[in-house]
Amino acid sequence: MPNSSLQTLLTQTPEEGFALAVKLAQKGVEVTQPSEEIRKVLRPTYSRNADSLTAASHVIAVHFQTVAAANNYWRAWMPYYQ
């Protein structure tokens, strides 16, 4: 099941934006290793290795920067900044 096509970086909330960042990080893995079967084989090992988890969290963090900037940090609804 490939990721659906990426139509927009805009989300309603930071929570949804974080979920999009996770999806983008996975998409980066999928384009490099398209076989879902192979990815599934790798998963049990790396998901039980702390350094692998930190590295995965790092990639998510980079994408979250992008998504957060795209959404103007979800500040539009905050009167404080207007």
Added chain:
Amino acid sequence: MPNSSLQTLLTQTPEEGFALAVKLAQKGVEVTQPSEEIRKVLRPTYSRNADSLTAASHVIAVHFQTVAAANNYWRAWMPYYQ
């Protein structure tokens, strides 16, 4: 105990912003390894490895960039920049 939903990136102080960055880094690990049990098993090892700690600090630093930008670096209260 999952992280509560992420509603906003705005915080009152840099200290709270840093705490949010830590939470985001952990959230990135949790989505990759949802089992709290497994994460607890990994913790004693990586938290006593200097390179693992530096890597964790790195992810926090990336998220802190995002949170700090979202809060306009908490400069709104600083007359100097107005």
Added chain:
Amino acid sequence: MPNSSLQTLLTQTPEEGFALAVKLAQKGVEVTQPSEEIRKVLRPTYSRNADSLTAASHVIAVHFQTVAAANNYWRAWMPYYQ
């Protein structure tokens, strides 16, 4: 088959922007190791190593930041921000 010359960072959609980020990440490898033959030899190993895949996804994430910023996060079509 070298990558074609890079003429623009602008794309119609985030999906195309992500594909460009992937291409840029590959281009960075190609300039360092121009031999397609050698790169092909390396591929089966690293594409079955979870940490290598995460590292590849990381580079894509950095380029996606650039491409997304270049495209103003594809926000031009969003009336909300105008």
Added chain:
Amino acid sequence: MPNSSLQTLLTQTPEEGFALAVKLAQKGVEVTQPSEEIRKVLRPTYSRNADSLTAASHVIAVHFQTVAAANNYWRAWMPYYQ
């Protein structure tokens, strides 16, 4: 001795800003490994490993980006840019 609470990202000079970046990098380690005793045990090893030192310098660099941006790169005192 925990780091004192982080009240502001503003500093008078780049030198002080760099010191703050170092403090933030250490803070990221401290939240992950709160025991000062354990951190002290780790220090002699990683501080004599070149790759560990480079990794530590990397985290400082990321925080220095944040602190420098927060201070508008300390340009306010530079007539050139006004």
Added chain:
Amino acid sequence: MPNSSLQTLLTQTPEEGFALAVKLAQKGVEVTQPSEEIRKVLRPTYSRNADSLTAASHVIAVHFQTVAAANNYWRAWMPYYQ
């Protein structure tokens, strides 16, 4: 043969900007290891290691962010954004 002095970050096209990013990444290696002889000895090994190639591509990606921003993402010639 040292890199020629860096006079500007501006380039005519993204393609030239990418080439500049590659040059900057090499320059960072050269200042750390000025001996061209030693660098040549290292090259055959790391250029046949997939993780080393990904790491090199990563550094290029970071510099490409800088060069692309310096050139305003080469958008000046795009009527769309004016």
Added chain:
Amino acid sequence: MPNSSLQTLLTQTPEEGFALAVKLAQKGVEVTQPSEEIRKVLRPTYSRNADSLTAASHVIAVHFQTVAAANNYWRAWMPYYQ
């Protein structure tokens, strides 16, 4: 010989800005390992390791982003952007 105090991020040229980025990367190592003697012992090994050199180049790249932004990418002298 410690680095002299950091007074400004502004430089006349990109070349000088790159030199400052190198200095900042070294400064990050020095604050973590203040002993020049120990750093000298480590140098021969890491400066002959390709991955260590790439990692050092990476840190320089991050600082160069900061320095380049601080100097508005040295664009002030470019009539094109005015």
